Amino acid sequence: xxxxxxxxxxxxxxxxxxxxxxxxxxxxxxxxxxxxxxxxxxxxxxxxxxxxxxxxxxxxxxxxxxxxxxxxxxxxxxxxxxxxxxxxxxxxxxxxxxxxxxxxxxxxxxxxxxxxxxxxxxxxxxxxxxxxxxxxxxxxxxxxxxxxxxxxxxxxxxxxxxxxxxxxxxxxxxxxxxxxxxxxxxxxxxxxxxxxxxxxxxxxxxxxxxxxxxxxxxxxxxxxxxxxxxxxxxxxxxxxxxxxxxxxxxxxxxxxxxxxxxxxxxxxxxxxxxxxxxxxxxxxxxxxxxxxxxxxxxxxxxxxxxxxxxxxxxxxxxxxxxxxxxxxxxxxxxxxxxxxxxxxxxxxxxxxxxxxxxxxxxxxxxxxxxxxxxxxxxxxxxxxxxxxxxxxxxxxxxxxxxxxxxxxxxxxxxxxxxxxxxxxxxxxxxxxxxxxxxxxxxxxxxxxxxxxxxx
Amino acid sequence: xxxxxxxxxxxxxxxxxxxxxxxxxxxxxxxxxxxxxxxxxxxxxxxxxxxxxxxxxxxxxxxxxxxxxxxxxxxxxxxxxxxxxxxxxxxxxxxxxxxxxxx
Ligand SMILES: Cc1cc2nc3c(=O)[nH]c(=O)nc-3n(C[C@H](O)[C@H](O)[C@H](O)COP(=O)(O)OP(=O)(O)OC[C@H]3O[C@@H](n4cnc5c(N)ncnc54)[C@H](O)[C@@H]3O)c2cc1C
Ligand code: SF4
Ligand code: SF4
Numbered sequence: 001x002x003x004x005x006x007x008x009x010x011x012x013x014x015x016x017x018x019x020x021x022x023x024x025x026x027x028x029x030x031x032x033x034x035x036x037x038x039x040x041x042x043x044x045x046x047x048x049x050x051x052x053x054x055x056x057x058x059x060x061x062x063x064x065x066x067x068x069x070x071x072x073x074x075x076x077x078x079x080x081x082x083x084x085x086x087x088x089x090x091x092x093x094x095x096x097x098x099x100x101x102x103x104x105x106x107x108x109x110x111x112x113x114x115x116x117x118x119x120x121x122x123x124x125x126x127x128x129x130x131x132x133x134x135x136x137x138x139x140x141x142x143x144x145x146x147x148x149x150x151x152x153x154x155x156x157x158x159x160x161x162x163x164x165x166x167x168x169x170x171x172x173x174x175x176x177x178x179x180x181x182x183x184x185x186x187x188x189x190x191x192x193x194x195x196x197x198x199x200x201x202x203x204x205x206x207x208x209x210x211x212x213x214x215x216x217x218x219x220x221x222x223x224x225x226x227x228x229x230x231x232x233x234x235x236x237x238x239x240x241x242x243x244x245x246x247x248x249x250x251x252x253x254x255x256x257x258x259x260x261x262x263x264x265x266x267x268x269x270x271x272x273x274x275x276x277x278x279x280x281x282x283x284x285x286x287x288x289x290x291x292x293x294x295x296x297x298x299x300x301x302x303x304x305x306x307x308x309x310x311x312x313x314x315x316x317x318x319x320x321x322x323x324x325x326x327x328x329x330x331x332x333x334x335x336x337x338x339x340x341x342x343x344x345x346x347x348x349x350x351x352x353x354x355x356x357x358x359x360x361x362x363x364x365x366x367x368x369x370x371x372x373x374x375x376x377x378x379x380x381x382x383x384x385x386x387x388x389x390x391x392x393x394x395x396x397x398x399x400x401x402x403x404x405x406x407x408x409x410x411x412x413x414x415x416x417x418x419x420x421x422x423x424x425x426x427x428x429x430x431x432x433x434x435x436x437x438x439x440x441x442x443x444x445x446x447x448x449x450x451x452x453x454x455x
Numbered sequence: 456x457x458x459x460x461x462x463x464x465x466x467x468x469x470x471x472x473x474x475x476x477x478x479x480x481x482x483x484x485x486x487x488x489x490x491x492x493x494x495x496x497x498x499x500x501x502x503x504x505x506x507x508x509x510x511x512x513x514x515x516x517x518x519x520x521x522x523x524x525x526x527x528x529x530x531x532x533x534x535x536x537x538x539x540x541x542x543x544x545x546x547x548x549x550x551x552x553x554x555x556x557x558x
Contacts, residue, residue, distance in 0.1 A: 149546045206506045208471070267503055295557065297474050301535065
């Protein structure tokens with residue numbers, strides 16, 4: 001066993017021989033990802049003794065994301081300037097791709113993003129960031145044990161009183177258990193704290209990291225210094241017949257490329273590898289990664305059930321945070337889970353501190369956590385976009401096939417260089433768009449349905 | 456609309472998995488709950504959804520998937536993909552399995 005903490009810690013050989021060991025900790029955190037570490041930091045700073053259990057050889061070794069780390073809450077917990085970030089996001093680009101090779105894109109580069117705090121958006125390598133973040137918790141007094149998988153919860157009646165691990169005699173008891181185990185929440189599911197989501201509510205994501213020179217990345221993406229880019233793609237050129245999207249993010253010397261779409265669509269026969277191949281070879285994407293060397297292939301699921309699919313967040317003796325609680329916003333325009341993971345860990349940590357101050361850890365005593373989360377951006381954003389996922393699924397053909405193609409045709413028409421007048425081209429372009437949208441009436445109906453995207 | 460057909464990148468699943476680092480846990484963390492259910496299953500979604508070609512069902516075999524657990528990326532997709540809830544899935548023991556360098 002390796003312990004990354006200041007002190008090396010052995011699990012008790014025989015629980016019965018060391019009965020006092022068990023309540024050595026105020027809280028046990030299952031998973032040293034973003035949510036778990038945020039909870040550990042919050043509690044350790046308030047003087048609690050907390051134990052983080054991580055199944056990987058080091059924090060981050062099991063974790064995959066796009067990705068852009070959103071840091072508004074992390075900034076409150078640590079000195080973000082000393083964090084291993086890659087680039088700040090200076091440009092976001094939203095792009096529709098057709099399978100015929102068309103691209104229609106909107107790019108935003110607000111000048112303000114170039115200034116601190118850079119809209120709190122940075123690309124990071126999870127392997128590096130998660131380890132650094134966990135180290136901050138250890139420096140604040142938390143204990144971290146790696147290579148230890150939590151295999152179940154211990155109950156006393158209804159109340160959760162500790163965890164079982166895959167270590168010999170590896171039971172550990174504590175007043176509160178924080179379930180921060182991510183999207184594959186085997187412990188929470190095994191203990192009936194949540195149901196396993198349906199495959200319509202889970203996305204599969206595959207990603208590759210390409211190594212390129214820093215200068216090449218700067219030139220291709222029009223960047224300088226620490227500026228970076230986040231490109232999001234939709235349409236059948238991005239994910240074929242599926243509901244989902246593709247992404248390209250710049251790190252310092254690498255570019256991350258990936259697709260994420262419903263497991264349901266993969267089960268229907270559109271395999272992750274084929275989808276990634278098609279995306280990487282799209283004429284709008286291939287030149288961005290040309291000549292890059294593949295340095296890592298990875299995959300992970302993303303919960304996308306939204307607010308409706310959120311399980312109960314508190315139980316007697318336990319709280320559920322981050323991806324384990326389904327706190328991800330993934331709808332093509334937004335792919336955000338890091339900010340929600342940290343925010344939920346932070347609120348859970350605070351709630352545990354105040355419950356334990358009263359010597360309590362029952363569900364009612366921990367109720368500050370769901371209440372604070374409900375009042376935070378997390379649940380608000382999830383609710384706000386709940387309708388969207390369903391609307392996309394219902395309107396997939398229009399949004400992902402007809403619209404991108406109609407836009408491409410309309411642009412071709414509008415910008416066409418021939419001897420027909422601009423007026424005629426404009427009319428033809430408008431007709432093409434209207435035709436795709438189902439005439440004026442269809443367009444109005446659709447505009448109404450999607451109005452909330454902007455509200 | 457362009458007529459240029461996109462070129463599929465010249466990369467195999469073997470090439471891709473070659474970039475991934477693993478620590479062999481020595482035993483499979485994946486399995487099927489009831490092999491008979493696999494025999495009756497004609498859709499083999501486990502194989503379709505897996506990004507690492509871990510699950511393969513032989514054309515004229517008994518229909519029970521072969522599981523190359525050593526290639527597993529621990530993404531979790533097969534847990535959700537099987538419509539018969541027949542995939543058994545644990546984490547590899549004591550830190551074994553995939554070790555991402557980037558993530
Ligand atoms: C491909 C992809 C792209 C994404 N892109 C973005 C993006 O660009 N921006 C963004 O904000 N979000 C993105 N997300 C979402 C984001 O990654 C997650 O929301 C976030 O990582 C959730 O953090 P978490 O701490 O809840 O879970 P995780 O980061 O998954 O951490 C869980 C931790 O628990 C450990 N663990 C699990 N089970 C056990 C156990 N039984 N015992 C011990 N340890 C255990 C794991 O090893 C892991 O360290 C993306 C997700 C994916 C998959
Ligand atoms: S695991 Fe599920 S999907 Fe795969 S063959 Fe068995 S029953 Fe079919
Ligand atoms: S967890 Fe992912 S990589 Fe592993 S077998 Fe299942 S689908 Fe394949």
